[in-house]
Amino acid sequence: MNQEKEALVADDGLSSAKAAAVRKEQDQPPVIVCGMSLAGLGRTGQFIACSFSIFFFFVLYGYLQEWIFSFGDFKPYGWHLTLLQFFWYTIFGFIQQKLIFKAERKIPLLTYAFLAFLTVATMGCSNTSLGYLNYPTQVIFKCCKLIPVMIGGIFIQNKRYTLLDFIAVVLMTSGLIFFTIADQSVSPKFDMTGVALISAALCADAVIGNVQEKTMKAFKANNAEVVLFSYSIGFCYIFCGEVLTGTFMPAFSYCNEHPQIYWLSFLFSLVGYVGILFVLSMVKSYGALLAVTVTTFRKALSIITSFLFFTKPFTMQYVWSGAIVFSGIALNIYSKNRDRVGNGFSSRRTLCCTFVSIQIIAFSVLIIITFFT
Numbered sequence: 001m002n003q004e005k006e007a008l009v010a011d012d013g014l015s016s017a018k019a020a021a022v023r024k025e026q027d028q029p030p031v032i033v034c035g036m037s038l039a040g041l042g043r044t045g046q047f048i049a050c051s052f053s054i055f056f057f058f059v060l061y062g063y064l065q066e067w068i069f070s071f072g073d074f075k076p077y078g079w080h081l082t083l084l085q086f087f088w089y090t091i092f093g094f095i096q097q098k099l100i101f102k103a104e105r106k107i108p109l110l111t112y113a114f115l116a117f118l119t120v121a122t123m124g125c126s127n128t129s130l131g132y133l134n135y136p137t138q139v140i141f142k143c144c145k146l147i148p149v150m151i152g153g154i155f156i157q158n159k160r161y162t163l164l165d166f167i168a169v170v171l172m173t174s175g176l177i178f179f180t181i182a183d184q185s186v187s188p189k190f191d192m193t194g195v196a197l198i199s200a201a202l203c204a205d206a207v208i209g210n211v212q213e214k215t216m217k218a219f220k221a222n223n224a225e226v227v228l229f230s231y232s233i234g235f236c237y238i239f240c241g242e243v244l245t246g247t248f249m250p251a252f253s254y255c256n257e258h259p260q261i262y263w264l265s266f267l268f269s270l271v272g273y274v275g276i277l278f279v280l281s282m283v284k285s286y287g288a289l290l291a292v293t294v295t296t297f298r299k300a301l302s303i304i305t306s307f308l309f310f311t312k313p314f315t316m317q318y319v320w321s322g323a324i325v326f327s328g329i330a331l332n333i334y335s336k337n338r339d340r341v342g343n344g345f346s347s348r349r350t351l352c353c354t355f356v357s358i359q360i361i362a363f364s365v366l367i368i369i370t371f372f373t
Helices: 002-027 041-067 075-101 109-131 135-143 146-156 163-186 192-219 223-245 248-257 260-286 288-309 316-343 346-371
Strands: none
Touching: 002 075, 002 163, 041 075, 041 135, 041 260, 041 288, 075 109, 075 248, 075 260, 109 135, 109 192, 109 223, 135 163, 135 192, 135 288, 135 316, 146 163, 146 192, 163 288, 192 223, 223 248, 223 260, 260 288, 288 316
């Protein structure tokens, strides 16, 4: 009899926990992009809409980026593309901050000067690296941001990491090395300058995330403000750098001779900016776990799209070395969120498992395509 009562109490407690989890899910803020709420779609509809928007805009972002660098002889002008991108991001940030939110600046300009420097290093080096590397190699490097983050955490903040984190880094590093060797062996475009540039972009990206998060929390600033001032000051940095190094006029003349570059750079900047808005909205509404899972799958799609739409040498070593990298990413996601995944609401756990499964299927499809092409 007592055992039956205990079982009933346990069942009631479990039901109450599930009910509380459901209420918590329903109380989460709706997805809002450019001041427009998607609450009418419901929680599941919002998640699906947000996920597919991230896939669409960032896959298109990567496609346009690679298209620009495959256009004529654009290789020497990667920094000028970043200048154009910063110009458009400044315009988009101004429209959102001043016309939609109608808010004033909260973060000191000196802090923005530092943020702008990191932003320039991240995006400038990343864009320029495409003049020396294949797009899939660049994406694989960008997937491994955890490596400089962990190194900086150990030596700067004396952080301690779990065994799973170290295993994840070993997997990412191993996959990265094998992917780079494969690219070096089959790609005539490979250049170690590109590896140095994308590595510098990763290091700056590892720092900028922490600085932005700390600054935004301290001053309670919105994303539009950070975008507006970081990119406007960054635009000035790049412009002065191009003028002083004498690269502005050749790049300016090249773009005037090929005006399609201006149109492509606008589309490239627009889809990137909108994609960022959807990622930030997903983080706010669904948490970092689902956001990271979705963006990781997006990177796998970008790699597949690159091989399908742009002619480049291919080897099976790309597939299995990329799979090693993404398995390290999946292990890191689990390591950071295992308590939440183990004890959290089942729907969120199911969604994460679904995206990991789809990611595995995507690589399988890539292998099948390889054998039949």
